[in-house]
Amino acid sequence: MAKKRKKKQTPGQAPRPAEATTQKGETKPKPKKKAAPSAGIKRWIAPVVLALVVVAALITAQALIRRNAARPTGPWTLTILHTTDVEGYVDPCG
Amino acid sequence: MARRATAIKDYRAKTPYLLVLDAGDALFGQPVSDISQGKALTEAMNLMKYDAMAIGERDLAHFPELLDRSREAKFAFLSANLVYASTGKPVFTPYVVQNVGGRKVAIIGLTPADDTFKSFVPSSADITAKDPVETAREYVAKARAEKVDAVVILSHLGNVMDRKIATEVNGITAIVGGHSYDLLQETLQLNNTVIGQAGYGGEWLGEITVDFDGEGNVVSAKAGVIPLSADYADDPELAALAARYNAALPPTPTLQP
Numbered sequence: 001m002a003k004k005r006k007k008k009q010t011p012g013q014a015p016r017p018a019e020a021t022t023q024k025g026e027t028k029p030k031p032k033k034k035a036a037p038s039a040g041i042k043r044w045i046a047p048v049v050l051a052l053v054v055v056a057a058l059i060t061a062q063a064l065i066r067r068n069a070a071r072p073t074g075p076w077t078l079t080i081l082h083t084t085d086v087e088g089y090v091d092p093c094g
Numbered sequence: 095m096a097r098r099a100t101a102i103k104d105y106r107a108k109t110p111y112l113l114v115l116d117a118g119d120a121l122f123g124q125p126v127s128d129i130s131q132g133k134a135l136t137e138a139m140n141l142m143k144y145d146a147m148a149i150g151e152r153d154l155a156h157f158p159e160l161l162d163r164s165r166e167a168k169f170a171f172l173s174a175n176l177v178y179a180s181t182g183k184p185v186f187t188p189y190v191v192q193n194v195g196g197r198k199v200a201i202i203g204l205t206p207a208d209d210t211f212k213s214f215v216p217s218s219a220d221i222t223a224k225d226p227v228e229t230a231r232e233y234v235a236k237a238r239a240e241k242v243d244a245v246v247i248l249s250h251l252g253n254v255m256d257r258k259i260a261t262e263v264n265g266i267t268a269i270v271g272g273h274s275y276d277l278l279q280e281t282l283q284l285n286n287t288v289i290g291q292a293g294y295g296g297e298w299l300g301e302i303t304v305d306f307d308g309e310g311n312v313v314s315a316k317a318g319v320i321p322l323s324a325d326y327a328d329d330p331e332l333a334a335l336a337a338r339y340n341a342a343l344p345p346t347p348t349l350q351p
Contacts, residue, residue, distance in 0.1 A: 071196055072196040072197065075305070075306060075307050075313075077109070077111060077306070078304045079105060079113070079303050080114075080246065080268060081299055081300065082270045082299070083115075083296055084116060084118060084119070084271065084273070084292055085117075085119045085150070085275060086120045087122070087152065087294065088124035088132075089123070089124055089296050090134055090340070091336060091340070
């Protein structure tokens with residue numbers, strides 16, 4: 001009587017997947033969860049916001065420095081020339 | 095007017111820290127100005143590069159045409175205390191902060207709130223005038239909060255009210271006055287505020303000078319008037335403008351013998 005022999009694994013042949021050997025009723029291992037597309041975006045929000053805040057602060061500081069630099073310092077004299085109650089005159093000496 | 099333009103040009107060549115202001119009742123009152131509905135004087139003041147004018151009661155008598163002139167003007171029509179009675183909103187710009195050679199100067203306009211105002215303003219205009227002293231206090235504080243170098247009140251209140259405001263409200267550098275026809279030839283200074291007024295009819299040009307030290311403190315101030323005599327030649331552009339508006343006048347009727 002010919003003995004039933006276990007089929008020998010040939011070299012190079014991939015081992016049979018483990019789940020294939022599991023018996024009926026056993027729970028299959030869950031497949032790894034794929035990362036949601038929104039998670040990637042969320043990861044970038046904080047650095048982008050931080051970068052924008054830094055750029056805005058730099059622009060504001062530069063504008064303030066420029067404004068102060070443009071504003072003259074030191075003693076000065078304000079001159080005001082003024083008229084009043086001209087009342088529509090175009091002709092008199094004034 | 096043509097001599098005034100020459101005098102103003104002379105000053106512009108001398109200093110970058112120059113303001114040219116009118117304290118009100120400027121645009122109407124003569125046939126040439128009334129027929130043009132205030133356009134003649136608005137155009138002239140544009141050419142002379144005025145910075146601002148206060149609203150006087152005689153200007154207000156021509157409301158709402160005055161609003162049209164304010165849109166055509168290249169200078170500010172100021173009144174901090176004129177508001178619409180129904181809404182409380184300002185009728186004109188209350189104040190401006192002018193860049194004067196790099197310095198910041200606030201100019202606040204004030205209009206009479208007494209019986210003079212009531213007799214001139216059309217009843218249909220829905221305009222009321224708030225108390226000038228309280229309004230000055232409010233707007234001087236606002237202007238000072240903007241870290242300005244100087245605060246000027248452009249007042250059509252008359253000299254008595256100008257003195258009252260100078261005494262009761264702190265922080266005013268100068269008051270340029272009108273309405274009472276005072277020709278202030280000497281410096282008048284109260285509570286560190288210099289007050290000037292240049293008569294009427296455009297025959298004089300008022301001059302106020304205020305010296306500041308490097309810390310922004312007033313060290314001295316002067317006020318006076320310049321008579322626009324024949325020493326000043328007529329500015330050709332202004333002379334041509336006056337001639338153009340005069341030519342548009344209807345001929346004066348003559349009495350028959």
